[in-house]
Amino acid sequence: MLQATNIRKSYGDLAVLRGVDLSVQSAEVVSIVGKSGAGKSTLLHILGTLDRPDAGRLTIGGEDVFEMGNKRLAAFRNERIGFVFQFHHLLPEFTALENVCIPGYIGKRDQQATERRGMELLQYLGLANRASHKPGQMSGGEQQRVAVARALINEPAIVFADEPSGNLDSASSQELHDLLFRLRADFSQSFIIVTHNEELAEMSDRRLEMCDGILV
Numbered sequence: 001m002l003q004a005t006n007i008r009k010s011y012g013d014l015a016v017l018r019g020v021d022l023s024v025q026s027a028e029v030v031s032i033v034g035k036s037g038a039g040k041s042t043l044l045h046i047l048g049t050l051d052r053p054d055a056g057r058l059t060i061g062g063e064d065v066f067e068m069g070n071k072r073l074a075a076f077r078n079e080r081i082g083f084v085f086q087f088h089h090l091l092p093e094f095t096a097l098e099n100v101c102i103p104g105y106i107g108k109r110d111q112q113a114t115e116r117r118g119m120e121l122l123q124y125l126g127l128a129n130r131a132s133h134k135p136g137q138m139s140g141g142e143q144q145r146v147a148v149a150r151a152l153i154n155e156p157a158i159v160f161a162d163e164p165s166g167n168l169d170s171a172s173s174q175e176l177h178d179l180l181f182r183l184r185a186d187f188s189q190s191f192i193i194v195t196h197n198e199e200l201a202e203m204s205d206r207r208l209e210m211c212d213g214i215l216v
């Protein structure tokens, strides 16, 4: 599903990524841990095509992403990649359903089909009765599940999550972690998750550690 080879990135004299290799299969959940400043977010942004490396190759679903121009890459990102961040970044003036559907609207997908899938996802996540609520009317755990539905609306090849439970209490964290594994089981969804949560890292198929600019 994803193959990264010899990914390198420096900021000035600071070599943050020194040749990262990673391959992720369909329906695989991979966690990346490591101390603060180790380069985890830098790597996740590059694998998620939000940033370009200084060197290295990345294929997602067989497509060589850094060979694409910016416009094509933006369309590819919209269609094939989902993101879940620590802070859900929902738009406060839109309902839960509208927030979930935004990547579908941006990708100019059929509006009715997008909204039908959005409702199905909210139902799957136990949020059907929150569809017309705005983020401010929902709990932190509910908002983060809406963000997960938004990540899934375009049926991405892979979902990247940066500290997805970092801002949740322990019960909501547990619920979110269970949800990720349910999505893997039911939809063969692949995830790459940066986390400081050891419980989540231990549940994953592989727990990798960023250390001296490489993954071990």
Ligand SMILES: Nc1ncnc2c1ncn2[C@@H]1O[C@H](COP(=O)(O)OP(=O)(O)OP(=O)(O)O)[C@@H](O)[C@H]1O
Pocket: 011, 014, 016, 034, 035, 036, 037, 038, 039, 040, 041, 042, 043
């Ligand atoms: N745009 C940038 N310009 C310069 N230096 C940067 C930039 N982004 C990150 N860095 C530096 O690169 C290193 C890796 O940062 P990164 O955010 O990837 O670490 P991290 O492992 O995700 O840390 P944390 O666990 O604290 O989120 C840090 O030393 C950081 O200060």
